[in-house]
Amino acid sequence: xxxxxxxxKLLSVFKGAPVELKCNxxxxxxxxxxxxxxxxxxxxxxxxxxxxxESIKGFTADLNKGETSFHLKKPFxxxxxxxxxxxxxxxxxxxxFGTGTRLKVLA
Amino acid sequence: xxxVTQTPRNRITKTGKRIMxxxxxxxxxxxxxxxxxxxxxxxxxxxxxxxxxxxxKGEISDGYSVSRQAQAKFSLSLESAIPNQTxxxxxxxxxxRTGNAQPQHFxxxxxxxxx
Numbered sequence: 001x002x003x004x005x006x007x008x009k010l011l012s013v014f015k016g017a018p019v020e021l022k023c024n025x026x027x028x029x030x031x032x033x034x035x036x037x038x039x040x041x042x043x044x045x046x047x048x049x050x051x052x053x054e055s056i057k058g059f060t061a062d063l064n065k066g067e068t069s070f071h072l073k074k075p076f077x078x079x080x081x082x083x084x085x086x087x088x089x090x091x092x093x094x095x096x097f098g099t100g101t102r103l104k105v106l107a
Numbered sequence: 108x109x110x111v112t113q114t115p116r117n118r119i120t121k122t123g124k125r126i127m128x129x130x131x132x133x134x135x136x137x138x139x140x141x142x143x144x145x146x147x148x149x150x151x152x153x154x155x156x157x158x159x160x161x162x163x164k165g166e167i168s169d170g171y172s173v174s175r176q177a178q179a180k181f182s183l184s185l186e187s188a189i190p191n192q193t194x195x196x197x198x199x200x201x202x203x204r205t206g207n208a209q210p211q212h213f214x215x216x217x218x219x220x221x222x
Contacts, residue, residue, distance in 0.1 A: 009147065032208030044150075044197065044213040087147060090208045093138070093157070094165075099149035 002027050004089045006098035013077050014106050021072040023061075023087030025084050031089050033070040035061055036097075038084040047072075047085070055080070077105045108185060109164055110134070113214035114199050120188055128183045128217045130149050130198030138201045139181040141165075143194040148198065157203070177190065188221045195219075 013019055025031060035047040048056045050070060051064040051098040061072045070087060082105045087098040111132045120126055130139065141153040142165075152165030154173040162175055170192060174182045185192055195218050199211040 006149075034210060036211075043215045044199075044211075046210040046212075049210060088211075092208070093203070094152065094155065095140070095211060097142075097150040099147060 002089065002091055002096055004087050004096050004098035005006065005103050006085075006087055008101045009099070010102045010104065012104045012106060015079055016076050017070075019074045019077045019081070019103065019105075021057065021085050021087075023070045023072065023098060025068050025070065025087075025089050027068075027089060027091055029091060031063075033061075033063060034088045034090070034095075035059070035070075035072050036086045036088060038086070038100075040083070044086065077103075079105045079107060081105050111198060111200055111212055111214040113217050115217060117218045117220075118216065119220045119222065122189055124188050124221075126185045126188050126219070128196055128198075128219070130181045130214060131184070132179050132198075132200045132212075134200055134202070134212060135178075136200035136202040136212070137178060138203055139175065140201075141171075141181070141183045142197045142199065143167070143192075144197060144216070145194050152215075153183065153196075157198045182202040185219075193219060195220045 005024045033050045037047045038044045059074045084099045089096045095099045114129045118209045140155045142150040156162045156175045173185045197216050198214040201209045
């Protein structure tokens with residue numbers, strides 16, 4: 001079955017600490033993976049996608065096919081990073097979202 | 108700016124009422140989606156449409172119906188609302204012209220409370 005797992009509902013880190021939001025997926029083919037972010041009272045917006053291999057707001061994510069993971073990382077967390085983060089898989093034309101991880105960056 | 112607009116933003120209604128949530132977009136995208144967001148459950152797909160004549164059920168379509176009135180408009184209806192349909196509803200669009208796996212663009216959401 002196609003599935004996206006985000007094991008942490010809540011992740012709290014101190015400002016300046018490294019952040020890693022975990023995402024594991026289940027899909028037999030070549031996946032397209034995304035990270036979306038939802039700031040308080042705002043709409044979901046695309047943060048990054050794996051095929052772009054870019055860094056947005058200091059975040060990066062590397063697709064590891066062997067571990068079927070697409071973890072989101074940032075070396076130094078900032079308070080404005082506090083938000084809800086969703087990992088999403090799109091096998092073809094449908095999108096499968098994880099349950100999300102709320103990141104709280106503490107001052 | 109091209110956008111995805113949802114109306115209403117908030118709605119409180121009673122059990123048994125019929126409710127329509129509307130979504131319109133000026134992005135020129137062909138694909139449109141309806142999701143509901145519940146705490147701890149993430150986003151779950153209700154319905155999706157690839158064009159005006161193509162509508163498909165998602166994972167949680169029971170109790171919901173949709174209408175794609177035009178390429179730019181996709182409405183979600185709750186025929187007889189029940190309290191467990193209280194949730195935040197999102198409309199999203201994507202553009203298939205540049206490939207299947209394109210990012211989705213979301214509206215601001217409709218917060219629906221059913222008493």
